[in-house]
Amino acid sequence: MRLTITDIAKKAKVSKSTVSRVLNNSGYVHRETREKIEQVIKENTYYPSATARNLSKKESNTIGVIIPEADNEFFGEILTGISEVVDEHNMTLIFCDTSNRFLKEERALDMMNMQRVKGLILTPVNDHSDSETEKKLKQKLRDSKIPIVLLDRGVKNSQWDGVFFENYQSAYSATEILIKEGHKKIGIITGDLKLKIGQDRYKGYLNAMEDYKMEIMDKYIYEGNFSVEKAYELSKQFIESKDLPDAILTCNNRTSLGLIKALMEYNIILGKDISAIGIDNNKVLDILGYNFSYVARDAVEMGRVAMRRLLERFEDPDKQRVEYIMPFKIYLKGSEKKKP
Amino acid sequence: MRLTITDIAKKAKVSKSTVSRVLNNSGYVHRETREKIEQVIKENTYYPSATARNLSKKESNTIGVIIPEADNEFFGEILTGISEVVDEHNMTLIFCDTSNRFLKEERALDMMNMQRVKGLILTPVNDHSDSETEKKLKQKLRDSKIPIVLLDRGVKNSQWDGVFFENYQSAYSATEILIKEGHKKIGIITGDLKLKIGQDRYKGYLNAMEDYKMEIMDKYIYEGNFSVEKAYELSKQFIESKDLPDAILTCNNRTSLGLIKALMEYNIILGKDISAIGIDNNKVLDILGYNFSYVARDAVEMGRVAMRRLLERFEDPDKQRVEYIMPFKIYLKGSEKKKP
DNA sequence: GTGAAAGCGCTAACAG
């Protein structure tokens, strides 16, 4: 059986309270007593029970993290960032992957409540959806009564802190670059337009086009869903139609891959036969020195920021909610260029 | 304040024990009483405290997972697999990322002990090292007295269950393919030879070469460390030396990228000017339809298997230790071919 | 079927 504080107390010939004092470094303990106790603890490799401690203190040092897919570079990096800060503060991280399913999200939230996590970082499966789903989610978040930071995706009229990416502006800027390069027929492969991140990026494109008095042509607007497959299919379609746009904006890393794959198959050269900028970086393309221009965000930092926000919120629970918008950088590699 | 079982009991006009019975679905409870209690629970969105429950039951439903880097496709997939099974069994997952630092690994283990996790899945920072480090690790694992599954990397004379990749055989088979293709000067960019996974893959190469009476030439053996940078540097070196091997084996996904990057820069065509097979798949290369042949493993499945092993171990703590070796598949895409 | 009481391992007043 595992040792308890009582065992240690007996072995050290003191009371539990004294052991507790040295464990928590609280109150005064005679130097010799302390050393004796520390020795006993070490000799017996005693680990105080976080369970008992939490129950007694009526609080935990546990942070809950709920994300939709760990096997996605982006969320892997997010997790790394969160974990880093959690670790710096000697806290414990409880992790849940929802596989992008709302049912799992609900169960994850229940679990976090039962575990009495001190705070929660959540990327909801849905993003500003109008549905029943969002109502349920918000109710659950309210019920849980703990500090929550929404990450990457949010809810309407949120009452919680959030850390988001500058979706609108990044798409606007990328489009702007294509316009200034002198392209006329500028197209877009959108993301999932049911998600706010998808809509915002699309709006960024549209507004840039309007602001610069460019003609928006429906036939160059391809509605995707953030997946490689859909983007690939759409790209193949427009390639086969022989009516290619001059330049194209892709709305996330997977969309970019779908486009690139299609272009490769048809031997269409980026930066020569067609131009493009993508949102999101693609580590591997980058390593290989592929000339694809992109809007990058720092996911690890996003994780760190979210966790730091949570820590601040613990200090000041009643302060007004804060929303962080993570900046972006655009890396131009040549694919945005107009053919000579 | 949060509601407790006592609050629910009062509201339902019964005793705590009865509420506990319906919560745990244990013992007999009159139907009407049960329904009444369930209603009260629902109306008040009461979540029983896992902390109190664990303390009382003297056991938890929590699994600890310690991995070296979540922002690595491979470990992201591992985590996904583990999480999937944890979820199926309504357990809770506590996660730690060690950033490949042993100091963090030690602290993570302490934390898991304090959290009283029921079982642990661990990918140690080091792999079969001879050092003090490994002694310390093994001592800590023994002290923790809980079921442990070692994942991807192990320790010498392990007493714990393990799930590993078939490192030796996969390298052997890949080399064999290159040999049978008719290549003569077959080289290798090794991984980190301080890690057993690095050594095993290297041995697989050497033994295949010996078995087929191929000449092993030192100048074609490039010692890498599993990183893109090192592999890139080594590749550049041998390219500039003008003394290229006919074919080359790369020992992990990053090593492959380093090689490919260098080849691209020098305009050396895979499957034509030089041949290659790599260990590990590279999702992006695959998506793009790049003709790089590789040995693939299913990381998500590895995670699932590890977690299932843990569950079995709970059932039968004294059974002899089990070691799973995950199978591999080789996908030939043309890069292994000999030039015509 | 249900309730009362003891106890899980720890912390936190309160005495002394």
Place this chain on the structure above:
DNA sequence: CTGTTAGCGCTTTCAC
């Protein structure tokens, strides 16, 4: 400086 005591919120006998 140290020990005693009373919980924390739940489960689990043991009576009734």
